[in-house]
Amino acid sequence: MNILLALSRLIDGLNAAIGRTVYWAVLVAVIISSGNAVVRYGFNTSSNAWLEVQWYLFSAIFMLCAGYTLLRNEHIRIDVIVSRFSERTLTWIDIIGTALFLLPISFIIMYLSWPVLVDSFIRHEMSSDAGGLIRWPVKLLIPVGFLLLVLQGVSELIKRIAFLQGLIPNPAPRKQDAHSPVDGAAE
Template sequence: MRLLLAFSSAVDRFNDWVGRMVYWAILVAVVISAGNASVRYIFHNSSNAWLEVQWYLFSAVFLLCAGYTLLRNEHIRIDVIVSRFSERTLTWIDIIGTVLFLLPMAIGIMYLSLPAVVDSFVRNEMSSDAGGLIRWPVKVLIPIGFLFLILQGLSELIKRIAFLQGLIPNPAPKKQDAHSPVEGAAE
């Protein structure tokens, strides 16, 4: 289990690094969007390429940060229901959900996306919009993003099993309710 936890830690560090690097894509997208809008209104000129770059950056943020989001335990949950369960029950729900849903879905999407990526690269697929960009760079983000998600899913699975074995503290402790007072806070 020590080797698996070392793998998990490496995956966590990698996805944390990817998430922090991709933050900058948001800033770049905002600057490009503001610049493109300014040029359009001031000079009455626009570029489909700049618009597509914005969409490519949005795609990069969404796809490449899926693993980072899972690492931070920020994926959507039905808190009203799961808040009533014990940490062990929540851990079992996470394990079952990862094995039955997350990993098969992510592996399937990654596998099914590969032929489209290869076809786009081989054909040097271009956008159908005037002045548009080549498409394969954004399409290659699909299998890469899902690979990052698969790796993080495996990391989370390892951590949950280690928690149930008593080897590590809970990797996903219950979040404090936003409306309840924080322990030890002055009243």
């Protein structure tokens, strides 16, 4: 299990580094969007390429940070339901959900997106908009993003199993409710 936990730490480090790096794409997208607005309304001109760069950046943020979101336990949960379960029950729900849903669906999407990417690359597919960009780079984000998500799913499985074996603390502790007292202190 120590080897698997080391692998988990490596995967966590990879997704954390990618997540922190892709944060900067948000700033770049905002700057490009602001520049587009100034040029469009100030000089009455525009470029589809700059609009598509914004779209590519948004896609990169969304796809490349999916694994990072899972790492940080920031993915969507139904808190009203899961707040009633014990940590062990929640861990089992995470294990079953990851094994039966997250990993198989992610593998399917990677498998199905690969031929689309290859076809786009071989054909040198371009945007149908005038002045648009090549399409394969944004299509590459799909299999890469889901690969990062699969890797993080494997890491989370390892950590959940290690937690159930008593080897590590809970890798997904419950977050404090925004309206509840912190650490039991009175409001």
